[in-house]
Amino acid sequence: MMPNFSYIRPESLQEAITHLGSADARLHAGGTDLLPCLRDQVFDAKKVVSINGINDLRSIQETEDGSLRIGALTTITEVAENPLIRERYAALAQAAAEVASPQLRHQGTIGGNLCQKPRCWYYRGEFHCLRKGGKICYAKGGENQFHCIFGGKGCYIVHPSDTAPPLAAFAAKINIVGPKGKRTVEAAVFHVEPSKDVTRETVLEPAEIVTEILLPRPLQGLRSSYRKVRARQAWDFALAGVALVLQFQGNKVTKGRVVLCGAAPVPWRSYEVEKVVIGSALDDATISRAAAAAVKNAKPLEKNDYKIPLFQGMLEEELQKIKNG
Amino acid sequence: MKEEERDNYYVQGLAVPETPEPGAEPKPWSKTAIVGQARPRVDAYERVSGTAIYPSDYTFANMLYGAILRCPHPHARVKKIDISGARQIDGVHGVLADTTTGGDIRWPYVMQWPYEAEKISKLFDSHCRFEGDAVAAVAAATPCQAMDGVRAIKVDYEVLPFVADERQALKPDAAKVHDDSNQVNKQTYSRGNVEQGFGEADVVLEKTFRTACELHTPLELHGCVANWDGDRLTIWESTQGVYAIQSKVAELLGLPLSKVRVIGHYLGGAFGSKLQPGKYTVIAALLARQTGRPVKLFLAREETFLVVGNRPPANMTIKAGIKKDGTLTALEFTGIATGGAYPAGGMTLLDWLVRDLYTCPHVKTETTDAYINGGPARPFRAPGHPQCSWALEQIIDDLAVAIGMDPVELRFKNIPTVSQGREGTPPYTTTGLEECITKGAEAFGWQQARQRTAAGRKEKGHLKRGVGMGSCVWFAGGGGPPSTMIVKLFSDGSVNLNMGASDIGTGTKTIMAMVVAEELGIKPEMIQIEHGDTGTTQYATSSGGSKTVPTEAPTVRSATIEVKRQLLSMAAVDLAADPADLRYNGQYIEVAGAGSRKIKITDITKLKKRGVVVGVGYRGPNPENKVINPFGAQFCEVEVNIKTGEVRIVRFLGAHESGRVMNRLTFDNQVFGGITMGIGLGMTEFRVLDTNRTGKMVNRNWHDYKLPTALDVPADMISIAIEMPDSEANNTGA
Numbered sequence A: 001m002m003p004n005f006s007y008i009r010p011e012s013l014q015e016a017i018t019h020l021g022s023a024d025a026r027l028h029a030g031g032t033d034l035l036p037c038l039r040d041q042v043f044d045a046k047k048v049v050s051i052n053g054i055n056d057l058r059s060i061q062e063t064e065d066g067s068l069r070i071g072a073l074t075t076i077t078e079v080a081e082n083p084l085i086r087e088r089y090a091a092l093a094q095a096a097a098e099v100a101s102p103q104l105r106h107q108g109t110i111g112g113n114l115c116q117k118p119r120c121w122y123y124r125g126e127f128h129c130l131r132k133g134g135k136i137c138y139a140k141g142g143e144n145q146f147h148c149i150f151g152g153k154g155c156y157i158v159h160p161s162d163t164a165p166p167l168a169a170f171a172a173k174i175n176i177v178g179p180k181g182k183r184t185v186e187a188a189v190f191h192v193e194p195s196k197d198v199t200r201e202t203v204l205e206p207a208e209i210v211t212e213i214l215l216p217r218p219l220q221g222l223r224s225s226y227r228k229v230r231a232r233q234a235w236d237f238a239l240a241g242v243a244l245v246l247q248f249q250g251n252k253v254t255k256g257r258v259v260l261c262g263a264a265p266v267p268w269r270s271y272e273v274e275k276v277v278i279g280s281a282l283d284d285a286t287i288s289r290a291a292a293a294a295v296k297n298a299k300p301l302e303k304n305d306y307k308i309p310l311f312q313g314m315l316e317e318e319l320q321k322i323k324n325g
Numbered sequence B: 001m002k003e004e005e006r007d008n009y010y011v012q013g014l015a016v017p018e019t020p021e022p023g024a025e026p027k028p029w030s031k032t033a034i035v036g037q038a039r040p041r042v043d044a045y046e047r048v049s050g051t052a053i054y055p056s057d058y059t060f061a062n063m064l065y066g067a068i069l070r071c072p073h074p075h076a077r078v079k080k081i082d083i084s085g086a087r088q089i090d091g092v093h094g095v096l097a098d099t100t101t102g103g104d105i106r107w108p109y110v111m112q113w114p115y116e117a118e119k120i121s122k123l124f125d126s127h128c129r130f131e132g133d134a135v136a137a138v139a140a141a142t143p144c145q146a147m148d149g150v151r152a153i154k155v156d157y158e159v160l161p162f163v164a165d166e167r168q169a170l171k172p173d174a175a176k177v178h179d180d181s182n183q184v185n186k187q188t189y190s191r192g193n194v195e196q197g198f199g200e201a202d203v204v205l206e207k208t209f210r211t212a213c214e215l216h217t218p219l220e221l222h223g224c225v226a227n228w229d230g231d232r233l234t235i236w237e238s239t240q241g242v243y244a245i246q247s248k249v250a251e252l253l254g255l256p257l258s259k260v261r262v263i264g265h266y267l268g269g270a271f272g273s274k275l276q277p278g279k280y281t282v283i284a285a286l287l288a289r290q291t292g293r294p295v296k297l298f299l300a301r302e303e304t305f306l307v308v309g310n311r312p313p314a315n316m317t318i319k320a321g322i323k324k325d326g327t328l329t330a331l332e333f334t335g336i337a338t339g340g341a342y343p344a345g346g347m348t349l350l351d352w353l354v355r356d357l358y359t360c361p362h363v364k365t366e367t368t369d370a371y372i373n374g375g376p377a378r379p380f381r382a383p384g385h386p387q388c389s390w391a392l393e394q395i396i397d398d399l400a401v402a403i404g405m406d407p408v409e410l411r412f413k414n415i416p417t418v419s420q421g422r423e424g425t426p427p428y429t430t431t432g433l434e435e436c437i438t439k440g441a442e443a444f445g446w447q448q449a450r451q452r453t454a455a456g457r458k459e460k461g462h463l464k465r466g467v468g469m470g471s472c473v474w475f476a477g478g479g480g481p482p483s484t485m486i487v488k489l490f491s492d493g494s495v496n497l498n499m500g501a502s503d504i505g506t507g508t509k510t511i512m513a514m515v516v517a518e519e520l521g522i523k524p525e526m527i528q529i530e531h532g533d534t535g536t537t538q539y540a541t542s543s544g545g546s547k548t549v550p551t552e553a554p555t556v557r558s559a560t561i562e563v564k565r566q567l568l569s570m571a572a573v574d575l576a577a578d579p580a581d582l583r584y585n586g587q588y589i590e591v592a593g594a595g596s597r598k599i600k601i602t603d604i605t606k607l608k609k610r611g612v613v614v615g616v617g618y619r620g621p622n623p624e625n626k627v628i629n630p631f632g633a634q635f636c637e638v639e640v641n642i643k644t645g646e647v648r649i650v651r652f653l654g655a656h657e658s659g660r661v662m663n664r665l666t667f668d669n670q671v672f673g674g675i676t677m678g679i680g681l682g683m684t685e686f687r688v689l690d691t692n693r694t695g696k697m698v699n700r701n702w703h704d705y706k707l708p709t710a711l712d713v714p715a716d717m718i719s720i721a722i723e724m725p726d727s728e729a730n731n732t733g734a
């Protein structure tokens, strides 16, 4: 059941920020995550502030220095289908195409995808858990087959976004405006680990709005890919996923990032894999070492140790694929 | 009406079947013109265009909306309940709880009461034994106000210890669902001597299997609209059988059957979960009585996950012995399952395939039903069978590997012709298993596929393919009495069929129209069907158990033949002939051997005078000491990513012997639907209860409870019909 709330659709960022400053105000973009959260009483809202009237947030543009700006209101479908993104940032386009279902991709926005709430079934259900301000984590010692194997502390969610890992891997930046003005944050540190603060998922302060995402101009020899493993072939989050963004010189990896999905409460940068592959030729031996390194420090819960061979196998497969171009 | 138009009612030149002597049961048709075709549904337009009115579509002026307050704990006692808050909410007109009239109505979770009668619930039971059990209910002017009303009810619960896993439930220290043991029932079966059988075997294998709990979640939600007109109650319910709803509601409310009218024209899916009324049905009726207004009560999706039923989880150990030549010598099976917090048939037919599917002289089974603090089991597309298949077919495959025999050949060696699991081992009218396996294997290319995939597995690469198959028999499926049908032929030659049975989406109406059309030689489009209404149509058992066509089609045929008989005797007057000399040919009735002496059906004097001819048909008995069961064999090819464990189903083929195929489209539709549901059980669907801490269901939504999507089901699905003439089963051979 939906709570009673007032609804407002301002036409400027400034106005939106002012409205978001009032008590229990919630930002509404595509609403595909917000409305279910309200219906399931995950949190309450007195005022719903739609940013859909702010048209400046709705475009994909190449800037003069060759980087790309994606407005926060750009739909996931647009991200998946944009020719420039497909050509230069393949991993992002692939990740966007793997999100949810066609309807949700048409309605959901990239800004909302980064800011979406966790999918832990206790969090979404009638359980007043730690992340909702309660006293315990129900997943710890509970039904945690879809929870994290890295970075869990107090809370053991996996971050649900498919687009966040490639954005972190491409070293994208996120522009934010709020009551105190503008700021820019690295996508890789946009999400907050539970060890720092278990009640928030992003660095956003109250009434702050994500306005756009900036993707740097791709380096020479850059290859990227996104792979998602899930229990069902559509309309499902990642059991395991990986965004690979690697710069090659011949068959040698010179630079790059590896970010895991379905692994941790935030998009999880695998420094272990990066360390093995960067500076090496991506041969079979390196690939198996890298895949093994990926899960070396994993801490599975009672019901999700299947994720260890899964991540390892998936990384072997994906590194082989990207090696072959 | 113009002459040509009227002729349009008839299929030109169609050879209609001979009318049998009065009192003689007709033989199944040897040749058919309409039955067996691939015909779109008679109500396809209504369903596709949205003009079909489903029970959940009904609205009435003045109608209120009902909502139910449900216990949030798997096990709790209501210490105190205060409903006064609900009455304060704007728009709330009625409130029910255990203290209001009707609140203490006894509530059985099964129709037939197989176990101890005292393990019975009440409509609002202060001892809540599963999450979602009803505590109170509200009727209000809008659905939101009803929910607000529910939330304004204050309940003080004493939360009790729970058990949410049937494997734990039988341990001595488990929390008790009722006061005594958590064991509901234990059943054993034995034939021959399994010890002797294992002694004779060359190979004996034993393995343990589990299938998870599968939840009922049909597209149309569960619910109804209830309205009183004086002391007469009318219910529009999403149901598989209006008469089943009528009888239970009448019994529970103490009303004569004649005062309860239940209407259910369309239904958006049920699969066994709508064979009976729910508490929601009775609650809607009571709220409607309390408020004097129609009340609509459809559950929210989340509620349906908790209360409308499931295919219970099953834990099965199977031991099997075989000789090197492929002869099965012994099967021993133990199964533990749970019907939830009340007796609800948790282990129904769980051992049936072990008892009946393959020839085996020595068989012993033991099945145990345990209480847990969970929602009730319900019939679910062949209760017990898929669970048992999962165990039996895998051990058979393992035996095949162990003796180095092709799994298809092994199954061939053990095909029964009698039902070994039943008293007196009666024969089947037809055993299509052998043909299902042969034709299925041939069409699937089993041999080639086995070789190809085996060779592929030796090659490099991490995507490996394999093929598998399984066979099955369904315990029921033959149909039987009672059934009563009325066929009315109007003076213009068009026909009205009056049938009590529901069309649960399987195409019942279409098939019955085809039977009438076959018999009368008229076009199916000229037949209007009135059905699913206890006020105006005849008694019928619920549609389910694959028995609707074999129950209803013979009855329809008998009623239609009765119409023909009456037409013949009416025409005899016009033609001044003996009715025995007359032949019915669809458009005309003519004197045999004197084709010129004939009369158009619509010109028959008595028909014109009366305006209608009414034929009543009854379902005759099934053959004595014979078993009418369908058989099947299914084959599939899968691709496994051996690095990640991902499985892709590449193709699927089902070969089924289901009696006469009445309509090829609806037949294939059932086969594909069944395969899809099987993929759900095997690959993506499972209920998750928070067994350690709270006992609550954590995946009660369509996102976390994963039904297979179109991408999880192979595009390459083939249905093969194995039709074996069956002259004994019934007069249609269906």
Ligand SMILES: Cc1cc2nc3c(=O)[nH]c(=O)nc-3n(C[C@H](O)[C@H](O)[C@H](O)COP(=O)(O)OP(=O)(O)OC[C@H]3O[C@@H](n4cnc5c(N)ncnc54)[C@H](O)[C@@H]3O)c2cc1C
Residues within 6 Å of the ligand: A026, A027, A028, A029, A030, A031, A032, A033, A034, A035, A036, A072, A073, A076, A098, A099, A100, A101, A104, A107, A108, A109, A110, A111, A112, A113, A114, A115, A116, A117, A160, A161, A162, A163, A204, A208, A209, A210, A211, A235, A236, A237, A238, B703
């Ligand atoms: C059934 C289902 C399946 C799904 N499967 C997937 C999946 O497989 N992969 C995946 O990645 N996602 C998946 N999603 C999530 C979906 O992609 C997100 O719901 C969607 O991207 C959110 O976008 P939106 O515009 O609708 O956000 P909204 O619902 O409008 O907002 C979501 C949240 O973000 C906040 N927010 C939105 N925009 C901004 C902004 N510009 N600045 C600050 N805060 C903001 C809102 O306040 C809200 O809390 C699924 C969702 C559903 C319902």
Ligand code: SF4
Residues within 6 Å of the ligand: A118, A120, A121, A122, A123, A129, A130, A131, A132, A136, A137, A138, A139, A140, A154, A155, A156, A157
């Ligand atoms: S994993 Fe996090 S969101 Fe889930 S129950 Fe634990 S604290 Fe709550």
